Amino acid sequence: MATLADIKSRKLLIINTIFIITWLIIAAFPFIWTFLGSFKVREDFFSRSDWWYVISGFNTIIETGGRYTLNAYKEAWIEGEFWYAARNTVIVTFFVVTISLFLGTLGGYALSRSPYRYAFWILITALVFRAMPHITLVSGYLFPFFQLNIWGILPTTIIVLVAINQPFTLWLLYSFFKTVPKELDESGMIDGCSHFQAFRYIIMPVMWPGVITAGLFSLMLAYNDFTVTAMLLSFENHTMVPKLQSYLGTNQHEGNMMWAVASVVSATAPLFMIVMFFQKQIISGLTAGAVKG
């Protein structure tokens, strides 16, 4: 009996291992492949004759003399002005994260401490807002922004991204502050501080785990956004993702496809590193709303 169970569980273990390895290949291989290919010339990465060229670098050796080349990166960053797009992304991401955390912590804290019915209504409204497809909101921005002459510049995009991000940040921080005991700030208020002071001196020191999670999600939203940045920024002010798309649009020009490949790698690498570093926080954030909801 025991041996039968043993065989059964070993079988299961083997199936399980095979399944996970297959999945890992499906999930990670495309990125590894693109990463390898970005150090080659176009004829190797988009090779009609043999896909093995991506590894061996047949044409790369002929054209540049080495198996690896940084040409795609050099051209994309300098000629393609990807550095400017990267700069814009850094500015947008930094301000979106800072402002949405500032607004979100205040709001989320207030929502978690209010016993009244209207707090609930605000949360429900936020849930509805969260579900709006971004492009429908963008179609609402364009006309007024043209009329007010604030289309195409970074500050407008930053504030729009902050607003679009607010519903999610509010829910996340609301459920986080719910786990911070009420007695903590009440004890401070008994000792005579105002609600603001209680927030500043008692809640702020203990809120960092929740804030880091919320900040990471704002960061991912701002960094990854395509819809808003592509439609609300003028061509010169484009951030990385719309810039990348513009390389695709002009693919008659031979070098541009490799620009896109190099910029995909350049744009994803920092994101992967951040995620690797903060993996725990991201997972706890995603599940915070889920287990309750």
Place this chain on the structure above:
Amino acid sequence: MKHKTFFWFMLPTCIAMVLFIAIPIVSIFVQSLFIEHQKPTIEIEICDPFGCKKEVGVDIEAYAALNEEQPLGRFNGLETYIDRNHLAFKELYEGWSNSKNFREFSSTFFNLPFYKALTFTLTYTLFVTPFVICLGFILALSINALTLKIKGPTIFATILPMIVTPLMGSLVLFWMIDAEGIIGSTIQDLFNDPYLSLKASTTLTWITLITYGIWHHAPFAFIVFYAALQTVPQEPIEAAIIDGADRIQRIRYVVIPHLLPVAVFIALISMMDNIRVFEPILGFSAEASAQSFSWLIYNDLRNIEVMNFGSAAATSILTIIMVGILLTPVLIKTWREFGETR
């Protein structure tokens, strides 16, 4: 918390949401009621050596003045909603009464942009969502059984498809399945057909997009299931073991019932996300055979010289209505839960 304190805490975030989410929704509705001005015409006399002719042309000055005066365009009521590019009632009716059989009607139906997008969006949503839930659940079970040491790296690799922006994720895949990429050329070799391309047929494009959708969304379902698995109580499982239930039975009769509410949550979130499918269509350059609502709106707005605000706004309102229908169950659920806790 006092009302006044609450007000000051909430004020900044509420201003942001009202200004940039609530007002735009109203603005979309208003825009959808208007349409571009008709171009005023003017008669111009053109004279050449063979005599003078009168020709009708666009009066550019008058048109500019008209746009200056009423930038939104002229009032059109709900006409935009039922024109050919949206609900197209007239075309549908004509198609129904003129076509001899169902096939003829369906070709009329699928040539109308709105219904074409509706078909794709719904197909995409209905295929991606269940697959995402199943794959996410199996992944969570498998990865949960791993030893602690390799769990971390496995989870990291698993969530990669989710954290990359859809445009880049789809491009990375597109370059591989393209005729010149590793998968595309292998498939061509396998079938010995040098012209076989995933782009060539509508069905293959749809399958590609749906596969991409599953690849992109499964990690989300995995994470939520994985977290929920940690909350499964141990006592019933132990009881089941004592009663002689094997692994599969334990999952079937203890774990799945416990995770059912979570699955519902994932289904709704993933439906909300799938219905706005947009970036993969650009990434896979699939505009010709697959169009979604978001793509229709984008298409109306992408040319900065001629933006069809009215048309884009009408599609947006229709999209919002669809999202609203989907969202109602979530709202009711949240509502009930809150009622219990408060």
